[in-house]
Amino acid sequence: MPAVIEATTLQGCLTKMAVAPGSPARYTLRAGEARLDLNARLGQPLRLTWTGAIACTHCGRATRKSFGQGHCYPCFKKLAQCDTCIMKPELCHFYQGTCREPDWGERHCFQPHVVYLANASGLKVGITRGTQVPTRWLDQGAVQALPILEVDSRQQSGFVEVLFKEQVSDRTNWRAMLKGEAEALDLAAERDRLLDALAGGLANLRERFGDDAIRPLDASPRTFEYPVLEYPRKVVSHNFDKQPEVAGTLLGIKGQYLILDSGVINLRKFTGYEVAVEG
Numbered sequence: 001m002p003a004v005i006e007a008t009t010l011q012g013c014l015t016k017m018a019v020a021p022g023s024p025a026r027y028t029l030r031a032g033e034a035r036l037d038l039n040a041r042l043g044q045p046l047r048l049t050w051t052g053a054i055a056c057t058h059c060g061r062a063t064r065k066s067f068g069q070g071h072c073y074p075c076f077k078k079l080a081q082c083d084t085c086i087m088k089p090e091l092c093h094f095y096q097g098t099c100r101e102p103d104w105g106e107r108h109c110f111q112p113h114v115v116y117l118a119n120a121s122g123l124k125v126g127i128t129r130g131t132q133v134p135t136r137w138l139d140q141g142a143v144q145a146l147p148i149l150e151v152d153s154r155q156q157s158g159f160v161e162v163l164f165k166e167q168v169s170d171r172t173n174w175r176a177m178l179k180g181e182a183e184a185l186d187l188a189a190e191r192d193r194l195l196d197a198l199a200g201g202l203a204n205l206r207e208r209f210g211d212d213a214i215r216p217l218d219a220s221p222r223t224f225e226y227p228v229l230e231y232p233r234k235v236v237s238h239n240f241d242k243q244p245e246v247a248g249t250l251l252g253i254k255g256q257y258l259i260l261d262s263g264v265i266n267l268r269k270f271t272g273y274e275v276a277v278e279g
Helices: 073-078 102-108 135-140 154-164 174-179 187-197 199-209
Strands: 009-020 026-031 034-037 045-054 113-119 123-129 144-151 214-216 245-254 257-260 263-266 273-278
Touching (some): 009 045, 009 135, 026 273, 113 135, 113 187, 123 135, 123 154, 144 187, 154 199, 187 199, 199 214, 245 263
Antiparallel strands (some): 009 026, 009 273, 045 245, 045 273, 113 123, 113 144, 144 214, 245 257, 257 263
16 A cells, blocks of 8 residues: 655645546546646545535536536536537537637637547447547547547548447446446457448448548557556445535545545536545
């Protein structure tokens, strides 16, 4: 077990943990302007107490309830990043002239996106901006990932993902991910199998968007390690809305979850919640 280190107390509104690849990945808890190196706290007591306050991560106003991972209701209804097409890019309505924030859409949606295969709890397909590789995979708790296609826009990535969902899931079983149950997969073989099975559908999309709009990637599979001393046998989930104080010994960090001996908590779910952190 790690040596005992000096206790630290900090307070602020949560944002998703910063994570960087490494052996294992390195995590930093962010509460307002305060930062806490979580890898250094493995094996040590950690207490997080919600003060009862929530602040919108966009405008900063106080809100009694968080919408869309850290927004007040007015921002949730007006921001492009909170629109339905973010979760379902194939529903993009930019060309209809109804995008909530056209400038934001041009900056974030009209840039190369990657279609990938990953393994966090089994084989899944996903999409992300090229600039979010490999952060997206670490945020999901993936132990393996492989980029397979690059497209010109977020909408196009959505159409490709919908096609792949005919063959493979786009979801992670978060309980299995937190138990460390994912068995190693041959992602290159899975890529070849899926590209062959979906060749007709991909040809239709290329005919629609252009031959160069959907480009195969010659990438190698990547593997990831996480700072986990012990995986839980049974996953018990903490929720600040039901229990404002979460405490225990920090046994690991994976995805956006803290693994404590008392249960797990998804910190990203509570973006904007003001917490006092003692560790």
